[in-house]
Amino acid sequence: MSTVPDYEQVEAALDSLGEARSVAEAHGALCGMLSAGGVQSGHAWIEELLSGVDADASTRDVLDVLVHASATQLIAQELSFQPLLPDDESELSSQARALGEWVRGYLYALGAGGGDTAGVSEEMREALTDLERIERADFNMDHADESDEVAYAEVLEFVRMSAILIKDEIGALRSEELLR
Numbered sequence: 001m002s003t004v005p006d007y008e009q010v011e012a013a014l015d016s017l018g019e020a021r022s023v024a025e026a027h028g029a030l031c032g033m034l035s036a037g038g039v040q041s042g043h044a045w046i047e048e049l050l051s052g053v054d055a056d057a058s059t060r061d062v063l064d065v066l067v068h069a070s071a072t073q074l075i076a077q078e079l080s081f082q083p084l085l086p087d088d089e090s091e092l093s094s095q096a097r098a099l100g101e102w103v104r105g106y107l108y109a110l111g112a113g114g115g116d117t118a119g120v121s122e123e124m125r126e127a128l129t130d131l132e133r134i135e136r137a138d139f140n141m142d143h144a145d146e147s148d149e150v151a152y153a154e155v156l157e158f159v160r161m162s163a164i165l166i167k168d169e170i171g172a173l174r175s176e177e178l179l180r
Contacts, residue, residue, distance in 0.1 A: 003065075003069055004065075004066060004069040004070060004073065004082070004084060005062050005065050005066050005069070007023055007084060007085070007086060007087065009062050010023045010026070010027070010062060010066060010084060011023045012062075013058075013059045013062040013063055014026055014049075016055065016056070016059050017049055017050070017053050017055060017059065018053065019049060021101075021105065022098065022101050023084060023098075024083070024084065024085050024086075024098035024099070024101040024102040024105070025101040025102060025104055025105035026049075026105060027066070027070070027083060027084035027102060027105065028083065028101065028102035028103060028104065028105025028106035028107075028108075028109070029045065029105035029106065029108060029109040030042060030045045030066065030067065030070055030105075030109070031070055031074065031083070031105075031106055031109075031163055032105065032106040032107065032108065032109025032110035032111075032112075033045050033109045033110075033112075034067075034070060034071050034074055034167070035074065035106075035110055035163065035166050035167040035170055036109065036110050036112075036170060038071075038171075039067065039068070039071045042067035042068075042070070042071055043067065045067065045109075046060075046063045046064065046067060049063065050063075066084075070084075074163065074164065074167045075167065075171075079161070079164055081160060081163060081164055082160060083099065083102045083156070083159060083160060083163070084102070085098045085099060085102060085156075086098050091144075092144040092148060092149060092152060093139060093142060093144065095152060096139035096152055096155075097139045099134070099139070099152070099155065099156060099159060100134065100135055100137060100139050102159070103131050103134050103135040103159060104135045106131070106163065107128075107131055107132065107135055110166070120169055120170075121169060123165065124165060124166060124169045127162040127165055127166060128162075128166070130158065130162070131159065131162055134155060134158075134159065
C-alpha cells in the first residue's frame, strides 16, 4: 500500500507553490475530488495547484504520491484511510481546527465534483449533514482535557468512516450509471 507523505512534507510542497489553503483543507479537497470523480480528479487537483507555478520535481513527486496514496487508502478493504492532519503531538485545538478545515475542503470539492445526493442512502445523507455541522463547529479547546481528547477522537473516526462510506456509495452509483 502507498504511504501518504507526512504533514510537514505536504506543507513544504504547498508553501513552495504559494498555496493559501492549509494542508488539511487541501487534503480534504483532494479527497472530495477523489470521491466524486476518481483518481483522474486527483490529477486535476495537482494541475490546479500547479497552474501558473514553476514547481520543482520534489514538489510534484510529493503531490503525486499524495494523490495515489490517498486514492489507494480511500478504496482499501482494510479501511486504512486517514485525513492528513497535524500529529498527536500538536495542541488539541490545532488538531480540531485542522479537522474542521479538512471537512470544509472535502465538502467543497465533493460538491464541486458533482456530488449529487439524488439516489444516495439515508446513511450517506445523514453523514453529509453531520459533516456540514462539523465544518461549522467552533473548535475552541484552549483548556482541553481528556474528555475533549476522547470527543475529538470520536469525531475524527466519524469523519474518516464517512469519507470511506461516501467514496464507496458514489462509486457504486457511478458503476450503476455506466451499466445503464
